[in-house]
Amino acid sequence: xxLKDIKAVYFIGAGGIGMSAIARYxxxxxxxxxxxxxxxxxxxxxxxxxxxxxxxxxxxxxxxxACRDKASCxxxxxxxxxxxxxxxxxxxDGGFVIEKRAQVLGTLTxxxxxxxxxxxxxxxxxSTMCAHIMHQSHIDCNAFLGGISKNYGTNYILSDSSDFVVxxxxxxxxx
Numbered sequence: 001x002x003l004k005d006i007k008a009v010y011f012i013g014a015g016g017i018g019m020s021a022i023a024r025y026x027x028x029x030x031x032x033x034x035x036x037x038x039x040x041x042x043x044x045x046x047x048x049x050x051x052x053x054x055x056x057x058x059x060x061x062x063x064x065x066a067c068r069d070k071a072s073c074x075x076x077x078x079x080x081x082x083x084x085x086x087x088x089x090x091x092x093d094g095g096f097v098i099e100k101r102a103q104v105l106g107t108l109t110x111x112x113x114x115x116x117x118x119x120x121x122x123x124x125x126x127s128t129m130c131a132h133i134m135h136q137s138h139i140d141c142n143a144f145l146g147g148i149s150k151n152y153g154t155n156y157i158l159s160d161s162s163d164f165v166v167x168x169x170x171x172x173x174x175x
Contacts, residue, residue, distance in 0.1 A: 144168065
């Protein structure tokens with residue numbers, strides 16, 4: 001599925017730090033963004049205020065209508081979600097395009113000039129510092145961070161004009 005064809009994005013495990021940054025990207029792009037998380041949190045409440053539709057009960061009935069068209073809805077999940085999750089099964093059985101969080105970040109690095117920070121320790125600090133430096137310069141950037149930046153109060157830095165993206169390349173699940 002091409003980014004230009006996506007009209008809705010559904011997140012299974014929406015409240016994760018990495019998932020929420022991607023959700024914010026798609027919210028900013030004006031798409032329908034919805035999803036499931038097991039537990040409400042400060043992060044999910046912020047996402048709801050930003051326009052994301054989130055529910056906290058594992059139920060196919062809670063999936064919004066806009067997220068039921070396999071031709072225009074991308075499903076993003078975290079590998080922390082069990083394979084037998086009812087909503088994940090619904091999308092698999094329906095033939096939807098389903099991608100791990102890392103795959104979506106990979107797609108974004110193919111459409112932007114990417115600076116990806118990997119390693120055992122210090123990824124969040126290093127990616128946040130790189131993003132801050134770039135964002136404050138004439139280069140600017142979009143950034144998907146693995147934590148909430150104290151100076152920006154978010155895990156996603158937005159630029160409408162930059163082709164650069166900073167990503168924390170998480171090694172979880174060999175992604």
